[in-house]
Amino acid sequence: MKLLAPERRIILKNIETPNLHQLSVYQAAGGYQTARKAVAMNPDAIIEEVKKSGIRGRGGAGFPTGSKWGFVPFKTGKPIYLLCNADESEPGCFKDRLLLERNPHQLIEGIIIASFAVRSLKSYIYIRGEYATAAKVVQKAIDEAYGQGFLGKNVMGSTHTIDVVLHRGAGAYICGEETGLISSLEGKKGYPRLKPPFPAVSGFLNCPTVVNNVETLSTVPWILANGGEAYATYGTEQSRGTRLFCVSGWVNRPGVYEEELGCTLRDMIDGHAGGMKEGAKLKAVIPGGSSTPPLTPEEVDKATLDFETMAKFGTFLGAGGIIVIPDHFPLLKLLERLTEFYWDESCGQCTPCREGTGWLYKMMKAIEHGKGTAQDVANLQKTANQMMGVTICALSDAAAMPVLGFLKKFPNEFKSAREHT
Numbered sequence: 001m002k003l004l005a006p007e008r009r010i011i012l013k014n015i016e017t018p019n020l021h022q023l024s025v026y027q028a029a030g031g032y033q034t035a036r037k038a039v040a041m042n043p044d045a046i047i048e049e050v051k052k053s054g055i056r057g058r059g060g061a062g063f064p065t066g067s068k069w070g071f072v073p074f075k076t077g078k079p080i081y082l083l084c085n086a087d088e089s090e091p092g093c094f095k096d097r098l099l100l101e102r103n104p105h106q107l108i109e110g111i112i113i114a115s116f117a118v119r120s121l122k123s124y125i126y127i128r129g130e131y132a133t134a135a136k137v138v139q140k141a142i143d144e145a146y147g148q149g150f151l152g153k154n155v156m157g158s159t160h161t162i163d164v165v166l167h168r169g170a171g172a173y174i175c176g177e178e179t180g181l182i183s184s185l186e187g188k189k190g191y192p193r194l195k196p197p198f199p200a201v202s203g204f205l206n207c208p209t210v211v212n213n214v215e216t217l218s219t220v221p222w223i224l225a226n227g228g229e230a231y232a233t234y235g236t237e238q239s240r241g242t243r244l245f246c247v248s249g250w251v252n253r254p255g256v257y258e259e260e261l262g263c264t265l266r267d268m269i270d271g272h273a274g275g276m277k278e279g280a281k282l283k284a285v286i287p288g289g290s291s292t293p294p295l296t297p298e299e300v301d302k303a304t305l306d307f308e309t310m311a312k313f314g315t316f317l318g319a320g321g322i323i324v325i326p327d328h329f330p331l332l333k334l335l336e337r338l339t340e341f342y343w344d345e346s347c348g349q350c351t352p353c354r355e356g357t358g359w360l361y362k363m364m365k366a367i368e369h370g371k372g373t374a375q376d377v378a379n380l381q382k383t384a385n386q387m388m389g390v391t392i393c394a395l396s397d398a399a400a401m402p403v404l405g406f407l408k409k410f411p412n413e414f415k416s417a418r419e420h421t
């Protein structure tokens with residue numbers, strides 16, 4: 001097993017401190033001091049600091065956080081909302097759960113700072129319905145923060161009001177898509193909406209709204225405490241800082257690891273995750289959660305974990321879900337299961353997604369069960385291509401991309417179907 005330097009921990013720095021979820025323990029580790037500093041600052045200076053850090057959203061799309069905050073129109077007279085996206089439902093991703101269950105005050109501190117920066121008086125944490133334990137822990141932390149005057153009116157003795165409400169979802173993956181989340185929070189079906197208008201301009205209740213992922217917001221206290229420039233010294237030119245990687249699949253030590261962006265995928269698998277279980281050979285890696293196209297073993301050997309390198313290999317960092325697939329695992333079975341997942345989770349508003357996800361699943365099922373034909377493989381490719389970039393939200397692309405990726409990079413898996421007429 002390869003030995004590697006310890007993880008580069010910024011947001012996981014204190015994660016192993018017993019009872020960190022309790023306010024007193026979080027405060028003993030210096031917690032809430034940065035929020036106290038923030039509420040005495042000029043909000044624009046906070047946005048500037050976050051811009052300097054270069055941090056890009058950790059929810060999947062990788063949009064620069066400072067720019068997102070800077071787009072909010074502050075003078076419309078409408079209330080501004082900050083929504084924390086804790087819906088985490090992409091197969092392969094489980095980092096937000098760790099942050100919610102083990103360090104909820106770090107997130108609340110990030111929410112206080114972000115709310116103050118974007119002039120939001122009210123914030124919602126939209127948490128995945130299945131995260132029952134996390135919901136309890138976070139609610140308790142919110143109550144503790146209110147009890148100390150860190151939330152509510154006159155936050156930390158300032159003139160600012162910041163309210164935080166925890167809202168539990170009901171088990172739909174699509175409610176993690178930011179406009180689906182907004183619809184759901186408004187009490188409607190979790191239907192995504194066409195963009196523009198972007199939520200920053202017209203989101204929750206048609207008001208300016210910032211949607212940020214749990215990890216993004218949990219990083220904000222460190223950035224403000226240490227400065228944007230300090231954060232930007234980690235990572236690469238276009239991928240600043242550290243991020244959490246969820247490593248699952250056929251490895252000795254599956255788990256959540258924090259590393260500098262730009263670290264090698266091999267170090268993540270062979271170092272932090274302890275290498276392949278039982279000395280198995282590697283067949284493929286899904287690098288960013290189930291919607292991201294796979295990497296071949298040759299690509300894995302060359303890949304570094306950053307936005308730019310993943311793009312070179314035709315894939316994405318997504319939400320950091322690294323799924324390690326061993327040689328003995330049937331790839332077609334995996335793909336069949338993934339297509340079923342996306343079919344089940346499509347909200348049905350757009351024809352290419354509603355129909356396409358169903359067809360992808362049907363064809364993959366036939367192929368996996370040895371009943372597929374060359375025509376099925378051709379139709380799989382055609383259908384997936386027709387689902388890209390033509391729908392209200394990116395779920396359609398998310399369903400099509402792994403199919404196209406496996407077809408391109410693992411053509412031999414489809415060989416027997418191709419030989420069937």
Ligand SMILES: Cc1cc2nc3c(=O)[nH]c(=O)nc-3n(C[C@H](O)[C@H](O)[C@H](O)COP(=O)(O)O)c2cc1C
Nearest residue numbers: 057058059085087088089176177178212213216394
């Ligand atoms: C189908 C779909 C599901 C998504 N699920 C999540 C999710 O569970 N959590 C999340 O933070 N972002 C999710 N996103 C991304 C959000 O739409 C949005 O980009 C993100 O919450 C913005 O936060 P960030 O800028 O901090 O990354 C999803 C996107 C799509 C298209």
Ligand code: SF4
Nearest residue numbers: 347349350353391393
């Ligand atoms: S792409 Fe799919 S999930 Fe997204 S809005 Fe359209 S039908 Fe719904």
